Each structure stands twice: as C-alpha cells, then as structure tokens.
Amino acid sequence: DTGVSQDPRHKITKRGQNVTFRCDPISEHNRLYWYRQTLGQGPEFLTYFQNEAQLEKSRLLSDRFSAERPKGSFSTLEIQRTEQGDSAMYLCASSAGQLGEQYFGPGTRLTVT
Amino acid sequence: SQELEQSPQSLIVQEGKNLTINCTSSKTLYGLYWYKQKYGEGLIFLMMLQKGGEEKSHEKITAKLDEKKQQSSLHITASQPSHAGIYLCGADDTDKLIFGTGTRLQVFP
Secondary structure: OOEEEEEOOOEEEEOOOOOOEEOOOOOOOOEEEEEEEEOOOOEEEEEEEEEEEEEEEOOOOOOOOEOOHHHHHHOOOOOEOHHHOEEEEEEEEEEEOOOOOOOOOEEEEEEEE | OOOEEOOOOOEEEEOOOOOOEEEEEEEOOOOEEEEOOOOOEEEEEEEEOOOHHHHHHHHEEEEOOOOOOOEEEEEEOOOOHOOOEEEEEEEEEOOEEEEEEEOOOOOOO
C-alpha cells in the first residue's frame, strides 16, 4: 500500500461550477477525515467517517458541501456552486482508530476563478 | 473551543544551529501531535505525546509535553536543510484534530 492518495492534485474551476474530489485511504484504515487548509493557516476539520458512517460535520461545511464514503472505502467531497472563498487545499487523512496518528494524502488544491 | 498558538510563526536558521518551536493550548491537552508539512503537500506525522512530562525523540527532533499538559515544545538539534518546512502541532478535540497555525522553518547553508 502506497499511502493515502487524492485525485485530482490540482483543480481550477470557474465560480458557480461543481467540483468533486476523491480520496483513497490506506486500505485497513476505518476512519477517514477531510480538512481544508488556506495559505498560512493550519488544517481545519471538515468532516469524518468511521467506515461508511459520517459521524461529524463542522459548521464550516455549508450545505453546498457534501461528502460520502460508500462501502467504507474511498471517499468523495463535492462542492456545489463554488465560490472564490472555497479556494484552498483540501486534505484527506485516514487512521486505524487511534486519533492522532492520521496519515495524510498530498491534498487537492482548488482554485476558483 | 480549544485553540493552539505556535511560536515563532517563522524561523530562519543557519545549518547546524539548534532551534525550538513552541505550541501552547488554551485547554489541557489530552493528546498532542507534531506534524511536518512541505510547501503544497500533505502532512507527515512526527510524534505523539499524551502524558504530562513526556518526551520523545526521533533522529535529531525531540518533543516534550509539559507537566501541566498545556504546552509542548519541539527541539531540533544541529538543523539541516532537510528539516525545512512547516511544523504543525495538533490536539485531540473530541474525535478530530485541531491544529495550530504552523511555524515555517527555513535552514540556510
């Protein structure tokens, strides 16, 4: 296993368009997290899954954002009607249960023009 | 809500010098994690501290959690260009991590 992967690595979209990102966690990890990071800031928690169940969502996650993890494997994060303020790095992480040891993917950098 | 403050925000050191990065929490820490991030990339887990007074080392990096569990420090001995990056502390916050704003480290020859 080569670690957590994310696709695409970069996405440029026009305001108002929908975008979808994918995260493939380490195969034996049951927890999957999404974070958002803007320039000069630490990552901010968005949501997390234990297996296929979405257990918590941050208030940062407006109704334009939706995340899924069908069958408890890969996850997708969709942003509808993108806004310029959505421009950020979207990071995915997975863990085998112990909270702190999260393994991060390389991130998807979103630019909304 | 819990907040983490890191200092300094930025650090430029000459290769071979020692340095320390601090992370202070507004609440008691029940788990403190240090990560490193290269610009534009994901985070790499470095160390986890849970007990007051705990100290862990990996190669030339040592992290400590104070007895009161509200502050942690990361010390790098004899810095090298490979140590350059952004160092982030993270804390348990009920099933998720919250992060400090990071310390950007540059090491010049």
